[in-house]
Amino acid sequence: MKGRLAATAISAALVLALAATLPDALGSVYPPPETTRSFDLGPSGWHNLVWTGPSGTEPGTALACIEGGYAIAYRWMDSSEPFERWIPGRPAMSDMRSLNKYDLLLVLITDSGTQCVGTPIEP
Numbered sequence: 076m077k078g079r080l081a082a083t084a085i086s087a088a089l090v091l092a093l094a095a096t097l098p099d100a101l102g103s104v105y106p107p108p109e110t111t112r113s114f115d116l117g118p119s120g121w122h123n124l125v126w127t128g129p130s131g132t133e134p135g136t137a138l139a140c141i142e143g144g145y146a147i148a149y150r151w152m153d154s155s156e157p158f159e160r161w162i163p164g165r166p167a168m169s170d171m172r173s174l175n176k177y178d179l180l181l182v183l184i185t186d187s188g189t190q191c192v193g194t195p196i197e198p
Contacts, residue, residue: 116141116189122182127194130175134161137174138182144189149181150174 116122126137138148138161148161150171159171174180 111193113190113192113194116144116182116184116191117187119184119187119189122184124180124182126174126176126178126180128174128176130173132174134169134171134174135163138163138180140191140194141182141184141189144184144186146183146185148183150178151181 112127126132128137134148138145142163145163148171149158150161151158161169161171
């Protein structure tokens with residue numbers, strides 16, 4: 076009986092120790108997964124960006140973190156419509172209406188110190 080009790084206690088201790096190492100466990104040693112990302116856009120010029128937020132996001136909202144630091148953004152479509160463009164502050168000249176998750180953008184950065192902080196990442 077004592078052997079069974081000791082084995083049960085050891086098993087319970089092992090289960091609790093393993094549970095504490097899981098990412099979602101209370102008091103976990105691992106940080107929670109990131110929900111945003113930040114990055115620097117080095118020298119001015121053309122940069123490739125991938126939108127990692129939710130689909131259906133308006134381009135001005137998606138690029139708000141670099142507002143004032145870029146002149147134009149393009150998104151490749153397909154061979155029949157090669158690209159759409161977004162020009163900040165010029166909706167009449169812009170034909171990009173929304174971004175989908177993982178859309179690739181080509182953005183002309185005008186400020187060499189441009190930083191994007193807090194771009195969302197959809198889980």
